[in-house]
Amino acid sequence: MMQHLPILQVLLPLLASPFAALLRGRDVAWGLTFVTTGLAFLISIALFFQQRAIGETMIYELGNWAAPLGIVYVIDAASALVLPVISGIGFIATLAARQLVAAEIDARDHGLFYAAWLLTIAGMMGQVTTGDAFNIFVFLEISSLSAYALVAMGAGRDRRALPAAFNYLILGTVGATFYVIGLGLLYMLTGTLNLADLAERLPHVEETRAAFTAMAFIALGLFLKMALFPLHFWLVPAYAHAPSAVTALMASTATKVSVYVLIRLIFGVFGVEFPGLADAVGLLVLTLGIAGAFVGTLAAIVETDLKKLFAQSSIAQLGYMAIGIGAMSATGLAAAFLHLFNHALMKGALFLAIGMIAAQAGRATMGTIQGAGKQIPITMTAILFGGLALIGVPLTAGFISKLYLIRALLEQNFWLLAGLTFISSALALAYVWKIIEAAWLQPRPNGAPVLRETASQYIPAWIMVVATLGFGIYATPLVEAAFAAAHVFIPSVAGAN
Amino acid sequence: MQDDVVIRVVAKVMIPAVMLFALYVQFHGDYGPGGGFQAGVIFASAFVLNAVVFGLNKGRHVWPARYNLMGICGGVLIYGLTGVGGMVLGENFLNFNVLSSDPIAGQHLGILLVEFGVGLTVAAVMVMLFFTFAGRTAHLRLLSKSDAHERKISASKKRRK
Numbered sequence: 001m002m003q004h005l006p007i008l009q010v011l012l013p014l015l016a017s018p019f020a021a022l023l024r025g026r027d028v029a030w031g032l033t034f035v036t037t038g039l040a041f042l043i044s045i046a047l048f049f050q051q052r053a054i055g056e057t058m059i060y061e062l063g064n065w066a067a068p069l070g071i072v073y074v075i076d077a078a079s080a081l082v083l084p085v086i087s088g089i090g091f092i093a094t095l096a097a098r099q100l101v102a103a104e105i106d107a108r109d110h111g112l113f114y115a116a117w118l119l120t121i122a123g124m125m126g127q128v129t130t131g132d133a134f135n136i137f138v139f140l141e142i143s144s145l146s147a148y149a150l151v152a153m154g155a156g157r158d159r160r161a162l163p164a165a166f167n168y169l170i171l172g173t174v175g176a177t178f179y180v181i182g183l184g185l186l187y188m189l190t191g192t193l194n195l196a197d198l199a200e201r202l203p204h205v206e207e208t209r210a211a212f213t214a215m216a217f218i219a220l221g222l223f224l225k226m227a228l229f230p231l232h233f234w235l236v237p238a239y240a241h242a243p244s245a246v247t248a249l250m251a252s253t254a255t256k257v258s259v260y261v262l263i264r265l266i267f268g269v270f271g272v273e274f275p276g277l278a279d280a281v282g283l284l285v286l287t288l289g290i291a292g293a294f295v296g297t298l299a300a301i302v303e304t305d306l307k308k309l310f311a312q313s314s315i316a317q318l319g320y321m322a323i324g325i326g327a328m329s330a331t332g333l334a335a336a337f338l339h340l341f342n343h344a345l346m347k348g349a350l351f352l353a354i355g356m357i358a359a360q361a362g363r364a365t366m367g368t369i370q371g372a373g374k375q376i377p378i379t380m381t382a383i384l385f386g387g388l389a390l391i392g393v394p395l396t397a398g399f400i401s402k403l404y405l406i407r408a409l410l411e412q413n414f415w416l417l418a419g420l421t422f423i424s425s426a427l428a429l430a431y432v433w434k435i436i437e438a439a440w441l442q443p444r445p446n447g448a449p450v451l452r453e454t455a456s457q458y459i460p461a462w463i464m465v466v467a468t469l470g471f472g473i474y475a476t477p478l479v480e481a482a483f484a485a486a487h488v489f490i491p492s493v494a495g496a497n
Numbered sequence: 498m499q500d501d502v503v504i505r506v507v508a509k510v511m512i513p514a515v516m517l518f519a520l521y522v523q524f525h526g527d528y529g530p531g532g533g534f535q536a537g538v539i540f541a542s543a544f545v546l547n548a549v550v551f552g553l554n555k556g557r558h559v560w561p562a563r564y565n566l567m568g569i570c571g572g573v574l575i576y577g578l579t580g581v582g583g584m585v586l587g588e589n590f591l592n593f594n595v596l597s598s599d600p601i602a603g604q605h606l607g608i609l610l611v612e613f614g615v616g617l618t619v620a621a622v623m624v625m626l627f628f629t630f631a632g633r634t635a636h637l638r639l640l641s642k643s644d645a646h647e648r649k650i651s652a653s654k655k656r657r658k
Contacts, residue, residue, distance in 0.1 A: 007590045015577045018570030063583070063591035 005050070006060040006073040009043040009087065010129055012036050013122035021115035026107070027098065029114040034094050036118060040125065041091040044083035051080040052481075059131070067131065068194035074131035077484035081337060082128045082260050085344045089252040090121040096352045096460035097245040103359035104157050104243045113153055117249070119146035124257045133269070134193045136261055137180050140225070143257070144172045147250060151242040157362070164237035171224055171234040178221030185214035186269075199269045212276055218265050219281050226258035228285070228322055229292025232315045239311035244355025247307060251314055251351050252344040259321050259340055263333065267489035272328055282328045289322030290417060293424040300431045306354045306364040309431060310347065313390055316424065317343045323421060324405055332408035333486035334479070335401060341478065342389070342397035342471060349464035350386035353379050356457045361449055368451075369435065371444030376453040380439045382461040387432035389468045392425045396472040400479065508550040515543040523616050527605065533612035537619025545627045553631055560624055568621025575614030579607055 016036040020029040051058055058075040061067070075083075097117070105113050123143025127136050148169045154161030187193055189210055190201040205211050227235040235255070239247045270277055296316030303309040317339065324336030356379055357372070358364040373380045389396035392403075402425055409418040471478050523536035548556025583592035593607025594600035 004584055004590065007584075011577070011581070011590065015574065015581075018573045021566060022570050061589055063580075063593070064589045 002050075003060070005043050005047050006058065006075050006129055007062070009040045009047070009083065010073075010122055010126045012040050012043075013090075013118040013125065017115045017118040017122065020118055021111050023111050026110075029111045030094070030098050030101070033097075033114045033118055034091075037087065037091040037094045037121060040121070041084065041087040044080075044087045044125075047075055048080045048084055048481075051075050051077065052484075068192050068197035071135055072131045072194070073129045074195075075129065076488050077481065078260070078264070078337070078486075078488045079128045081341065081481050081485045082256070083125060085341055086121065086124050086128065086253045086257065089344055089348050090249065092348060092460050092463055093245060093249040093252070093352070095463075096248065096355065096457075099457060100243065100245040100248075100355050100359050104245075105153060106156055109153065109156075113150070113243075116146040116149045116153075117246075119143070120150060120249070120254075124253055127257050127261055131195050132193055133183050133186070133195055133198060133265070134180075136264075137176065137183065140176055140179070140261070143254070144176065144225075147246075147254060148172065150246040150250075151238050154242045154246070157243070158241045160237065161241035164234075164241045168234045168238040171231075175221045175224030175231075178217045178224065180221075182214040182217030182219075182221065185210050185217065189214070195264065195269055199271065202270065202274070206275055211274075212280075215266075215270055215274070215277065215281065219262065219284075222258050222262040222265070223288070226255045226262060226322075227315060227318055229288050229295055229315055229319060232292065232296075232318075235315065236308055236311040239314070240305060240307040244307075244351070244358050247311075248348055248351035248355055251311070252348040255314070255318055256321075256340045256344055259318070259325070259336065263325060263336065263489060266325070267333065272490060278328050282326050284326075285322045286326030286414075286417065289319040289326055290420050290424070292316060292319030292322065293421065294319075294427075297424050297427045297431070301427070301434070303431075304366045306366070306369070306435075307351070307358065310350050310354065313428065313431065314343075314347060316428070317347070317390070319424075320402070320405055320421065323417065324408060327408045327412055327414070329408055329411060330483065330486045330490040331404060331411055333489060334482040335404035335408045337482040337485045338404055338479065339401035341482070342401045342468065345397055345464050345468045345471065346386045346389040349382055349461050349468060350390075352461035352464065353382040353386065353458070356453070356461070357451060360451055366434070366438050367445075368448075369439050370442050370448070371439070372451055373440035375444065376451045378458045379453050379461065382458060382465045383435060383439075384432075385465045385468065386461075387428075387435060389472070391428045391432055394472075395469065397468045397475070399472055400475045404479070404482075504550055508546055512543045512547055515546065516540060519543065519616075519620075523612065524609070526612055527608055533615025533617075534619050536612075537616040537621075538623055540616065540620040541623030541627070544624050548627065548631065553628070557628065557632075560628075562625075562628065565621050565625040565628075569618050569625070572614040572616070572618030572621065575617065576611050577614075579610040579614065583607070 013036050016032055020032050023029045023032060059067070060073040062071045062073070065071070094117070101110060101113060120143045123139045123146065126139030127143065130136055130139060148165050151168055152161055152165035183193070186198060189205045189208065190198055192198055192201060202211065224231045239251055242250065266277065266281060272278065293316045296312050296314070296319060300309045300312035300316065303312055321336045321339050324332045324339060326332070354364045357368060357376070361368045369380070385396070389398035392398040402421070406418045406421055409421065519536045519540035522531035522539055523533060526532035526536065544556065544560050547559055580591040583595055584590050586595040588595050593604045595603060596606045597603035
C-alpha cells in the first residue's frame, strides 16, 4: 500500500468527486469531501517524511510503464514540500466549508459544489506530483475548469460572480494555451514530454530560436496563471465574488501551484544555464515582482472591501515569490518556497475568518467590521495575526520568508531591490492598521447587524493562525525543507547555503 | 419539423443506424480508428437528431435529465475503478496486465472498460450540453411571447383596415 501513496493522494479526490456529485442529502457530500481531503492530507504528510527519510526522488510509474514512454509521478524534496500545503489547506478549508457553503450555496447544488471542489484539489495535487509536462497541462485544466465553476457558483448571492468567472475563464484559458504552445515547440524539438527527459535533451537544441520561444510562451502562460503583475486582473474580482470557502481555498493554493510549476519548468527543465534565461525571464520576473509588490500593496491600502483588499495583497505577495524566483539562486528559490508555504497559511487564515463574517453579513467591508473587535474578538484577532504575518512581523511565518528573501537579494548584491522589498513590506502596515483601527478603535455604529462567532466558525481560521505562528517561531525544519526543495533545481555550491 | 414526413421517416431509419455505428466505433476502437470519445459523440448525435426532429419534449422523454449526471459520473468511475483494479491485484494504478490471466487479454479488457467509461461520459456530456442550450426555456418563452404579441398587433391592424 505504501508504494501507492503518490498516486493515491491524487486519485482519492479525483474518484470521490463523481460520488460527491451523485450524493443527495444534507452534509453527505461534505462528509465525503471531509474524509477524502483528510486522507489526502495524511498521505501527503506521510510522503513528505518518507521522502526526507529516503533522501532521494521517489518515482511512481502509472501502469508500470517506465519513463520516458510512460507517465511517472515524481516525489522529490520540492513536490513533497508543496503537496502538504495544498492538501492541508484543502482539508482545513473543507472543515470551514460546511458552514460557509450552507450559508452561501443553494442546498440542491451542494453535491456539484463539492464535486468541483474535490476536482480542483485533485488537479492541483496532480500538477505538483506529475513528472510529465503534458500531464501538468491536463491537471492544470482540471483544476482551472472546476475553479471557474466554483467561482461562478457565487452567483446565487452575488451576480458579479458571473462576469468574474467569465474573465477568469478567458484569461485562464489564454494562459493554459500559451503553456501548451510552448510545450508543443519543446516536443517538436526534443520528441519527449517527460520533464527529466526534456531537461536532458534540451541542451542539445538550446541555441535554437524555437527553444527560446518555447520558454517565452511557457513563462508567459504561467505568469498569467500565477497572476503576476500586470497579468493579475482576473484575480481580484474572481476572489472577491466567489463563495467565501472557494476564496479561502483558491487564494491559498491556486496561484501557488502555478508558481511551483513555473519553478519546475524554468529551473527543472530549462535550467539556470539556459541561454537568455537569466536575462530574459530572470530580469523580467524581478522587475514585475517588485512592481507587483508595490501595486498590490498600494491598491490594498485604498480598498474597502476586505476580500478585494486581501486579493490585492495576494498580488503583492506573489510579487515577493516572483522576486525569489528572479534572484536565480538557491537562497532565492528557497525564499520563494518558504513564502509559498507561509503565504498559503496566512491567506488561508485571513480568508477563512473574513469568509465567516461575509457569510453572516452578506459582505465583508470596512463598514461591516467597524467596531467588530468587541463583538467577535476571536475572529478579529485571527485577522490581526494574519495581517501581522503579511507585513512580516517577527515571530510570524511571514518574517521568516521575508528574511530569506532579503538575504537572497543581498547575496546577489541587489541592494536597491532589497530596500524596495523592505519598504513595500512595511507599506503593508497601512492596510493592516486600517483594519485594526476600524475593528477596535471605532465604536460599532448603531443599527449595525450583530455579528456572532461560535467555536466551529473560528477554529478553522485559528488552526491556520497557530500554524503561521508555529512556523514563525520554530522555523528550522521548514527552512531546511525549503532549501532541500531549492537544491532540487539549483545544486548546492560549497560555501553557499 | 415533425410535420415533415420525409424528415420523420429518414430520422427513424437513421437513429438506430447511428447508434449501431457508434457501438462499432466504440468496440472496434481497439483494432482500428475510433474509441470512446468519437463513439460517445456519435451516440449522443442520435439523441440530438431525435430531439431536433421530434421536439425537445419527446427528446427529453427518451433521455431523462437524471441520466445525465449518472452517465457522466458513471463513466469516470468505470475508468478510475478499472485502474484501481490493477492496484488491488498488486500492480500499479492503470496496469491492465493483471486484469486477466494473460497480460495481452488483460490489456485488452482494461482498454475495453476504460474506453467504455470514456464513451459513456462523453455521450452524457454531449446530450446534456445540447439539452442545456436547447432548453433555455425562459429565454425561448420570452421570444415566443413577443412573437405572439407582434402577431396580435398585426392582426388588429388588419382588422382596423
